[in-house]
Amino acid sequence: MPNNDIFELATETPLILVKQMTRHIKPAMMAKLEYMNPACSHYYRVACAIVKDAEERHLIHPGMTLVDWTFGNSGIALAMACVSRGYKVLLVAPDKISREKQDMLRAIGAELVLTPSDTLPDEQRSCMNVAESLVKSMPNAFFTNLHQNLVSVQVHCDATGSEIYRQTGGKVTHVFVAMSSGATVFGISRFLKAKNPAIRVIGVESQGSIYAGLLKSGKAGATIFSELEEIGSMQPSAFWDSSLLDDVVQVSDYDAFNCARELLRMEAVFAGGASGAVMSAALQAAKSYNENDTVVAVMNDFGGYYLSKMYRDEWMRKHGFYRKTKSTIEQITAEDILQLKARRDLIFAHPEHTLAEVFEMMKQNDVSQMPIVSYNAPIGSISENKILSILIENDDAMTSKVVGFMEKPFPLCSLDATISELSAKLQQNASGVLVTLSDGRLQLLTKSDLIDALTHK
Numbered sequence: 534m535p536n537n538d539i540f541e542l543a544t545e546t547p548l549i550l551v552k553q554m555t556r557h558i559k560p561a562m563m564a565k566l567e568y569m570n571p572a573c574s575h576y577y578r579v580a581c582a583i584v585k586d587a588e589e590r591h592l593i594h595p596g597m598t599l600v601d602w603t604f605g606n607s608g609i610a611l612a613m614a615c616v617s618r619g620y621k622v623l624l625v626a627p628d629k630i631s632r633e634k635q636d637m638l639r640a641i642g643a644e645l646v647l648t649p650s651d652t653l654p655d656e657q658r659s660c661m662n663v664a665e666s667l668v669k670s671m672p673n674a675f676f677t678n679l680h681q682n683l684v685s686v687q688v689h690c691d692a693t694g695s696e697i698y699r700q701t702g703g704k705v706t707h708v709f710v711a712m713s714s715g716a717t718v719f720g721i722s723r724f725l726k727a728k729n730p731a732i733r734v735i736g737v738e739s740q741g742s743i744y745a746g747l748l749k750s751g752k753a754g755a756t757i758f759s760e761l762e763e764i765g766s767m768q769p770s771a772f773w774d775s776s777l778l779d780d781v782v783q784v785s786d787y788d789a790f791n792c793a794r795e796l797l798r799m800e801a802v803f804a805g806g807a808s809g810a811v812m813s814a815a816l817q818a819a820k821s822y823n824e825n826d827t828v829v830a831v832m833n834d835f836g837g838y839y840l841s842k843m844y845r846d847e848w849m850r851k852h853g854f855y856r857k858t859k860s861t862i863e864q865i866t867a868e869d870i871l872q873l874k875a876r877r878d879l880i881f882a883h884p885e886h887t888l889a890e891v892f893e894m895m896k897q898n899d900v901s902q903m904p905i906v907s908y909n910a911p912i913g914s915i916s917e918n919k920i921l922s923i924l925i926e927n928d929d930a931m932t933s934k935v936v937g938f939m940e941k942p943f944p945l946c947s948l949d950a951t952i953s954e955l956s957a958k959l960q961q962n963a964s965g966v967l968v969t970l971s972d973g974r975l976q977l978l979t980k981s982d983l984i985d986a987l988t989h990k
Contacts, residue, residue, distance in 0.1 A: 595619030689720025715770030805834030913939030
């Protein structure tokens with residue numbers, strides 16, 4: 534079907550495989566790029582549907598002013614849905630929203646009113662109350678109530694949820710979704726759990742939001758300010774249904790922003806802070822999942838709306854969020870190097886072996902050094918140079934146990950040790966580095982293995 538109307542584009546948003554950031558987890562990790570549409574957020578589907586629904590019910594007509602409150606993305610989507618259909622748009626937003634969002638809203642032609650970000654929902658100055666007050670005082674105005682409109686849940690059930698199920702071939706086992714109004718997570722969950730009740734749906738929110746407390750204790754905890762946008766809430770969702778949620782995870786601003794920055798550097802996924810929070814929560818949880826699981830992280834906001842904030846190093850430093858991004862080289866890990874290396878079982882000696890036996894093992898396996906292992910733990914090492922120096926001093930030593938002549942053990946590293954860490958170990962007069970595999974076995978890496986990895990041999 535041709536897409537001739539930007540107001541009614543029906544194209545699916547992409548579902549992509551996350552590769553670089555998931556090297557050390559077992560399940561397949563998928564990112565649902567919900568921001569890839571004309572409005573650059575998951576609100577595009579919703580805004581279009583709400584305007585169309587209001588028209589069909591004869592609640593609005595061209596020339597009217599549509600009013601709502603927004604964190605930016607929902608307002609942009611609403612304004613885009615309105616401009617081509619002859620509606621004016623008045624939006625109320627907290628003053629913490631990024632400069633890019635403010636500029637975009639004004640560029641579309643929306644009128645924007647900013648309110649203090651630190652106000653509580655029940656205060657007169659809150660963006661919700663200001664928006665509702667403006668509607669009452671304006672002639673020919675309509676409150677779209679996008680965040681509590683039942684159409685929102687239905688759209689995410691019919692479209693977003695069904696797409697996730699279809700695009701994964703029904704193999705999806707876990708879905709992580711940012712929680713704000715709740716429409717997205719509850720709509721997606723409604724569809725997926727109807728298909729398969731075993732699918733786990735996990736809401737993600739900023740620290741200081743209320744949903745984790747509501748799910749676990751039935752009470753909303755104390756709220757705190759967060760720099761994150763498009764995620765979290767200080768008041769319960771109108772769509773709240775605990776039966777549709779398996780868990781709610783809170784993510785710090787620091788982890789959310791840095792995960793989003795890594796998504797861009799490592800996966801070319803240009804997402805916002807809310808999406809960074811979702812991916813951070815998904816990656817952390819997926820460490821305990823198995824290889825048969827398929828995890829979907831819903832990316833709901835676009836990184837281009839945060840160039841003056843989370844993608845600006847100066848802003849990140851000022852707010853204490855800055856973390857140096859690893860270079861391409863620093864991203865190479867012991868596991869990556871082992872994958873490039875021709876794998877074979879580690880050749881090692883036991884402490885009860887004689888020097889003669891050890892030397893014969895070296896010759897047969899064409900190695901010049903060997904770890905000495907006892908009960909799968911490295912306790913020492915021996916090299917050809919060491920054996921030579923021993924024989925020069927005592928030519929009868931070949932029948933002696935190697936444990937009496939062994940040198941210090943090779944350093945031990947984990948699979949996620951970076952190439953910089955491995956190199957530092959090797960610079961400390963070590964002939965090799967032992968890496969512990971997931972099954973407990975050991976593998977040896979040498980300087981030559983690191984050089985091969987750097988030169989892609």
